[in-house]
Amino acid sequence: MGATSSGPGPAPARPPQGRAVGSWVRALLSRAGSMPVSVPVPVPGLALAPRGPAEEPPLPGWPLPQLVSLFLPEFPVRPSARQQQLKILGFVAKGSFGTILKVLDCGREKVCAVKVVPKVEVLRRDTLKQCKEEVSIQRQVRHPFVHGLGDSWQGQRHLFIMCTYCSTGDLHALWRAAGCFAEATVRLFAAELVLVLVYLHDLGIMHRDVKMENILLDERGHLKLTDFGLSRYLQWGERAHTICGTLQYMAPEVLSGGPYSHAADWWSLGVLLFALASGEFPVAPAGDHVAMLERVKQSSYESPPAFSPELARLLAELLCHNPLYRLRYLHHFQGHPFFRGVAFDADLLQKDPVVVAVAPQPREQSPPDPATFADFDYDLAASPDRPWPG
Numbered sequence: 001m002g003a004t005s006s007g008p009g010p011a012p013a014r015p016p017q018g019r020a021v022g023s024w025v026r027a028l029l030s031r032a033g034s035m036p037v038s039v040p041v042p043v044p045g046l047a048l049a050p051r052g053p054a055e056e057p058p059l060p061g062w063p064l065p066q067l068v069s070l071f072l073p074e075f076p077v078r079p080s081a082r083q084q085q086l087k088i089l090g091f092v093a094k095g096s097f098g099t100i101l102k103v104l105d106c107g108r109e110k111v112c113a114v115k116v117v118p119k120v121e122v123l124r125r126d127t128l129k130q131c132k133e134e135v136s137i138q139r140q141v142r143h144p145f146v147h148g149l150g151d152s153w154q155g156q157r158h159l160f161i162m163c164t165y166c167s168t169g170d171l172h173a174l175w176r177a178a179g180c181f182a183e184a185t186v187r188l189f190a191a192e193l194v195l196v197l198v199y200l201h202d203l204g205i206m207h208r209d210v211k212m213e214n215i216l217l218d219e220r221g222h223l224k225l226t227d228f229g230l231s232r233y234l235q236w237g238e239r240a241h242t243i244c245g246t247l248q249y250m251a252p253e254v255l256s257g258g259p260y261s262h263a264a265d266w267w268s269l270g271v272l273l274f275a276l277a278s279g280e281f282p283v284a285p286a287g288d289h290v291a292m293l294e295r296v297k298q299s300s301y302e303s304p305p306a307f308s309p310e311l312a313r314l315l316a317e318l319l320c321h322n323p324l325y326r327l328r329y330l331h332h333f334q335g336h337p338f339f340r341g342v343a344f345d346a347d348l349l350q351k352d353p354v355v356v357a358v359a360p361q362p363r364e365q366s367p368p369d370p371a372t373f374a375d376f377d378y379d380l381a382a383s384p385d386r387p388w389p390g
C-alpha cells in the first residue's frame with residue numbers, strides 16, 4: 001500500500017500533497033453531504049443502446065457546485081456516450097485509494113478496468129492535487145510498458161478512472177504464485193522497467209511507487225507500469241521532500257525526508273528485482289519510515305550466493321545508499337554485464353511471450369466483496385449482470 005508523509009513520525013496512508021486547498025476543502029467537505037449537485041444522474045435499468053450526442057442533456061451551466069468544479073478539468077462531469085454503457089463484470093481489487101472494477105464497455109465491446117474513488121475520501125485525505133496529477137500524468141504518458149489511461153470522469157460522489165483490463169493480473173500475484181523467477185525472466189522484466197523509468201524521467205516524471213502490485217501484465221506477459229497516484233513532475237535539479245511510496249521499496253533519501261529526486265525510483269527497482277530473483281525482500285518491513293530507515297541503514301544488501309555475479313553487481317549498483325552513485329541512465333544499463341546481449345528496444349523485448357507469465361498459474365482470486373459495493377453511488381450498486389450506469 002502506498003503512503004505519504006511530510007514530516008517525522010509514522011507515515012499515514014497517502015496523505016498530504018494538495019496543501020493549497022486544505023482548509024477550504026475541509027470546510028467544503030463538512031457540507032458535502034447536503035450539497036446539491038446538478039450532474040446528470042443515470043437511471044438504473046435503462047436500455048443499453050448508446051445515446052447520440054444530440055439526445056444528451058446540456059452540460060450544467062456555470063457556476064458548478066464546488067464538489068464538481070474542484071475535480072475539473074481532469075474529471076469531466078459527463079462521460080461521453082460510449083462510457084454510459086458500462087456493465088460491471090466483477091470486483092478486481094480494493095486499493096488504498098479506490099476500488100477497481102472489471103467492466104464491459106458495451107459500446108466498444110471491450111473489457112476495461114475502472115478505478116472508483118470516493119470524492120469525499122480524496123478531500124478528507126487532502127489529496128486533490130495528487131489525484132488530478134495522477135490523471136494528467138497518465139494521460140500524457142504513452143509507452144509500450146506503461147498502462148495508459150482510457151478515460152476519466154466524475155459522478156456525484158465518485159471519480160472514475162478507466163483503462164484497459166489486464167487479464168493476466170499483476171506481477172505481485174505472479175511472483176506469489178511462482179516463488180521467484182529465473183535470471184533470464186528477471187533480465188527481461190528489468191529491461192522493460194529500465195525503458196519505462198528512463199522514459200518517465202526524461203519527461204520529468206518520478207513514479208515514486210514502483211512495486212510489484214503496480215505492475216500489470218498484458219496477455220503476453222509483458223509489463224505495464226500503472227498507478228501514478230504518487231507520481232509528480234520534478235524539474236531537472238529540483239528536489240522533493242515528501243516521504244511517500246511503499247515502505248519496503250523506499251530509498252533511504254526518501255525515508256529520511258529528502259531531498260531526493262528521480263534516482264529514488266531506481267532504488268525501488270533494485271528492491272523489486274532482488275525480490276523477483278530471490279523470492280524475498282532484501283530488508284524485512286518495519287512499522288513506520290523511521291524504523292524502516294534504521295533497517296535500511298544497517299542492511300548490507302548482500303545478494304544470495306545463488307545470484308550470478310552480474311546480477312549481484314546490478315543490485316549492488318541499484319541499492320546504493322548514495323543516489324549520486326546509483327545506476328540511473330540508459331547507457332549504465334546498456335553497458336552492464338547483466339544485460340549483455342539485451343537490446344533495449346520495446347519491440348524486440350516484446351517479440352516473444354513471457355512463458356512463466358502466460359502459463360496457467362494457480363492464482364489467488366479475490367472474491368467479490370459485497371461491502372465494497374454498498375458505499376457506491378446507487379448506480380454502482382447494480383448487480384453485475386445489470387448495465388451500469390443504467
Ligand SMILES: Nc1ncnc2c1ncn2[C@@H]1O[C@H](COP(=O)(O)OP(=O)(O)OP(=O)(O)O)[C@@H](O)[C@H]1O
Pocket residue numbers: 001002092093094095096097098099100112113115163164165166167169170213214216226227229
Ligand atoms: N487495469 C487493470 N487490470 C487488471 N487489474 C488491475 C487494473 N488496475 C488495477 N488492477 C489491480 O488492482 C490493484 C490496485 O490498483 P491500483 O494500484 O491502481 O489502486 P490504488 O488504490 O492506487 O492502490 P494502492 O495504493 O494500494 O497501490 C492492482 O494491484 C491490480 O492488481
